Amino acid sequence: MSSQQEPQLDQKPLPSSENLALSTRLQHHPYQAPAGFDAVEPGVHHASTVIFPNVAAMRARDWRSKAGYTYGLHGTPTTFILEERLAALDGGRHCVLCPSGLSAIALVDLALLQQGDTVLLPSNVYGPSRELAECFLGAWGIEHRLYDASCTPDELAALITPQTKLLWLEAPGSVTMEMPDLRGFIGVARQHGVLTAIDATWAAGIALKPFDLGVDVVMQALTKYQSGGADVLMGSVTTRDDALHERLLLTHMRLGLGVSGDDAARVLRGLHTLALRYAAHDASARQIARWMQQQAAVAQVLHPALPGSPGHAFWQRDCTAAGGLFSVLFQPRYTAAQIDAFVDALRLFKIGYSWGGPVSLAVPYDVQLMRPSSHWPHAGGLVRLAIGLEDPQDLIDDLARALGAAGMAG
Numbered sequence: 001m002s003s004q005q006e007p008q009l010d011q012k013p014l015p016s017s018e019n020l021a022l023s024t025r026l027q028h029h030p031y032q033a034p035a036g037f038d039a040v041e042p043g044v045h046h047a048s049t050v051i052f053p054n055v056a057a058m059r060a061r062d063w064r065s066k067a068g069y070t071y072g073l074h075g076t077p078t079t080f081i082l083e084e085r086l087a088a089l090d091g092g093r094h095c096v097l098c099p100s101g102l103s104a105i106a107l108v109d110l111a112l113l114q115q116g117d118t119v120l121l122p123s124n125v126y127g128p129s130r131e132l133a134e135c136f137l138g139a140w141g142i143e144h145r146l147y148d149a150s151c152t153p154d155e156l157a158a159l160i161t162p163q164t165k166l167l168w169l170e171a172p173g174s175v176t177m178e179m180p181d182l183r184g185f186i187g188v189a190r191q192h193g194v195l196t197a198i199d200a201t202w203a204a205g206i207a208l209k210p211f212d213l214g215v216d217v218v219m220q221a222l223t224k225y226q227s228g229g230a231d232v233l234m235g236s237v238t239t240r241d242d243a244l245h246e247r248l249l250l251t252h253m254r255l256g257l258g259v260s261g262d263d264a265a266r267v268l269r270g271l272h273t274l275a276l277r278y279a280a281h282d283a284s285a286r287q288i289a290r291w292m293q294q295q296a297a298v299a300q301v302l303h304p305a306l307p308g309s310p311g312h313a314f315w316q317r318d319c320t321a322a323g324g325l326f327s328v329l330f331q332p333r334y335t336a337a338q339i340d341a342f343v344d345a346l347r348l349f350k351i352g353y354s355w356g357g358p359v360s361l362a363v364p365y366d367v368q369l370m371r372p373s374s375h376w377p378h379a380g381g382l383v384r385l386a387i388g389l390e391d392p393q394d395l396i397d398d399l400a401r402a403l404g405a406a407g408m409a410g
């Protein structure tokens with residue numbers, strides 16, 4: 001039964017209110033706000049219980065269909081609107097929301113992998129994604145193998161076995177910012193009938209169109225650019241294929257994943273300024289990255305749009321923008337303590353995880369410790385910078401002052 005054929009809620013009349021006790025009248029009221037209200041932002045709906053006009057409507061509605069509502073966990077007008085908008089932004093047809101980016105990664109793994117399967121992860125994968133594979137998937141009989149994100153498609157193909165069911169891609173890699181040969185890797189996966197999922201958080205639906213490259217599943221941490229406020233945790237999984245969406249939706253339901261209307265409304269609000277913010281982050285980050293590259297203390301700036309950065313040619317081929325994130329490799333003569341002192345001396349850059357928000361952030365990383373199993377050829381320390389929406393010259397002044405304070409100016 002479609003929602004048009006269902007009776008309106010006010011057709012289920014209340015007993016006359018004089019006969020009702022105060023406690024009942026506090027719960028039930030006959031007033032119905034007039035229809036036809038419209039505003040720029042959709043309403044923020046909060047629901048666990050969704051009310052049906054009658055039993056027939058309750059039985060007829062299907063939780064998998066967006067033609068009606070069944071239970072708060074399966075969606076409200078606020079979350080349906082956000083899913084529609086994100087699917088359109090990614091160039092997909094379906095989207096499911098998850099309470100964090102990491103839970104969106106877990107959803108993809110749990111929906112698409114079974115005991116005996118193997119999943120391939122890039123060696124520079126978002127750390128908690130590898131942790132999930134090591135600690136849970138392994139215990140459930142799902143093997144993971146790491147591949148070098150800078151390898152060739154042939155080298156990747158050599159890792160594929162009949163058990164390989166899923167290839168995770170990340171563009172660029174977390175912290176070390178290598179841009180992989182997405183087209184080559186996706187081509188190899190398709191040849192072998194392996195599903196592909198991309199963590200496209202960095203691209204945010206703007207810098208890269210993964211479905212146009214042939215990817216099956218696009219995952220985003222909306223926590224970053226889509227929210228833009230550094231005050232929401234949310235993730236999304238977008239697909240073009242109906243059957244794949246169905247598998248994801250069933251797993252989403254079985255795991256009881258849901259998001260709050262307030263958080264969905266915050267992300268909806270962020271979407272209005274997403275393109276403007278992304279362009280501002282991008283322009284500032286490139287200016288600051290080029291300045292950093294000229295400092296004597298710096299061995300290399302890892303920013304996919306900078307010539308010489310790993311995978312720069314793939315960025316040029318596949319991407320149209322670059323966002324606000326890059327990492328700085330310092331000369332090996334500086335100790336880890338000196339690099340920490342540089343980060344501590346920053347004033348506008350705050351120390352904190354995540355990115356995509358209004359305030360610039362800096363985090364020192366020990367790549368060797370993060371990835372004990374893969375070869376990292378650089379001896380110097382690394383600091384990841386997330387460029388916020390401050391004036392880039394003020395940020396450059398902050399970096400210059402902090403380099404001086406840490407004895408790294410010359």
Ligand SMILES: *Cc1c(COP(=O)(O)O)cnc(C)c1O
Nearest residue numbers: 100101102126201221223233234
């Ligand atoms: C932040 C991030 C995530 C996880 O998002 P959360 O909402 O913090 O769980 C996943 N992948 C990448 C690349 C990220 O940067």
